[in-house]
Amino acid sequence: MxxxxxxxxxxxxYKNTRHNVGFIFLDSYLDSKRIELNKKKFNGLYTDYVGEKxxxxxxxxxxxxxxxxxxxxxxxxxYFKIEKEDILIIHDDLDLDVAKIKIRSKGGSAGHNGIxxxxxxxxxxxxxxxRIGISKDKNIPVVDYVLGKFSDEDTSLLNEKQKTIIKVIxxxxxxxxxxxxxxxxx
Numbered sequence: 001m002x003x004x005x006x007x008x009x010x011x012x013x014y015k016n017t018r019h020n021v022g023f024i025f026l027d028s029y030l031d032s033k034r035i036e037l038n039k040k041k042f043n044g045l046y047t048d049y050v051g052e053k054x055x056x057x058x059x060x061x062x063x064x065x066x067x068x069x070x071x072x073x074x075x076x077x078x079y080f081k082i083e084k085e086d087i088l089i090i091h092d093d094l095d096l097d098v099a100k101i102k103i104r105s106k107g108g109s110a111g112h113n114g115i116x117x118x119x120x121x122x123x124x125x126x127x128x129x130x131r132i133g134i135s136k137d138k139n140i141p142v143v144d145y146v147l148g149k150f151s152d153e154d155t156s157l158l159n160e161k162q163k164t165i166i167k168v169i170x171x172x173x174x175x176x177x178x179x180x181x182x183x184x185x186x
Contacts, residue, residue: 001055001056001057001058001080001081001082001086002055002056002057002058002082002086002087002088002172002173003057003058003060003073003076003077003080003082003086003087003088004026004029004057004058004059004060004087004088004090004169004172004173005022005026005059005060005061005062005069005073005087005088005089005090006022006023006024006025006026006027006059006060006061006090006091007022007023007062007066007069007089007090007091007092007114007115008020008021008022008023008024008061008066009065009066009147010061010063010064010065014147016149016150017146017147017148017149017150018092018134018145018146018147018148018149018150019066019092019134019146019147020092021090021091021092021132021134021158022061022089022090022091022092022114022132023061024158025090025130025132025161025162025165026059026061026090028162028165028166029059029165029166029169030047030059032162032166033049035047035049035059037059037060037061040063041075041076041079042071042072042075042076042079043062043063043064043071043072043075044060044061044062044063044064044072044075044076045060045061045063046058046059046060046061046076047059051170051173051174052170052173052174053173053174053175055173055174055175057173058076058080058082060072060073060076066113066114066117067113067114067117068117069114069117069118070114070116070117070118070119070120070121070122071117071121073087073089073118073121073122074118074121074122077122084122084123084124084126084127085126085127085128087122087127087128088127088128088129088130088169088172089114089115089118089127089128089129089130090129090130090132090165091112091114091115091129091130091131091132092112092131092132092133092134092146093110093112093131093132093133093134094111094112094134094135094136094142094145094146095110095133095136096131096132096133096134096135097133097135098133098134098135098150098154098157098158099132099133099154099157099158099160099161100132100133101130101131101132101133101161101164101165101168101185101186102130102131102133102186103128103129103130103131103168103178103181103182103185103186104128104129104131104182105126105128105178105179105182106125106126106127106128107125107129108125109125115129128172128178130165130168130169132158132161132165134146134150134154135154164185167185168181168185171184
């Protein structure tokens with residue numbers, strides 16, 4: 001079983017903010033497959049799905065706010081008996097240009113509080129991730145920047161990446177070796 005997690009903050013006031021890019025891209029993926037997050041458990045919205053090759057997948061958006069994302073993720077891992085090697089996290093990255101994508105099989109938090117929380121709760125950093133660039137503005141405090149909305153230009157750049165993210169998630173679900181995925185999309 002696999003777990004695909006989009007990170008973000010719940011609530012209308014955070015919808016379409018830079019920090020919610022994980023929710024945005026997971027929602028885009030789910031829309032492309034006509035799948036809805038229609039269940040609630042452990043402070044998360046989720047659904048289960050069976051991939052093309054019969055692999056069962058849980059899609060999850062933690063509703064714990066970013067800093068406590070690890071609480072929701074570990075509860076799902078334990079309940080559904082999911083190994084950390086079978087997790088894919090989609091999240092924003094301030095250190096990448098807007099819409100730049102980095103696929104990684106492990107790594108530190110790079111200061112991202114949602115990833116810090118997951119590393120803390122899972123016990124190590126050996127889980128897969130899609131990092132999506134949101135850039136940064138040195139003239140705006142980080143908290144204000146990540147909770148700000150995308151410009152029309154940035155939204156357009158992000159929209160151009162939707163097909164790539166869909167392919168990455170499909171490859172992950174279908175068991176493509178993650179090193180192949182990394183080399184294919186980085």
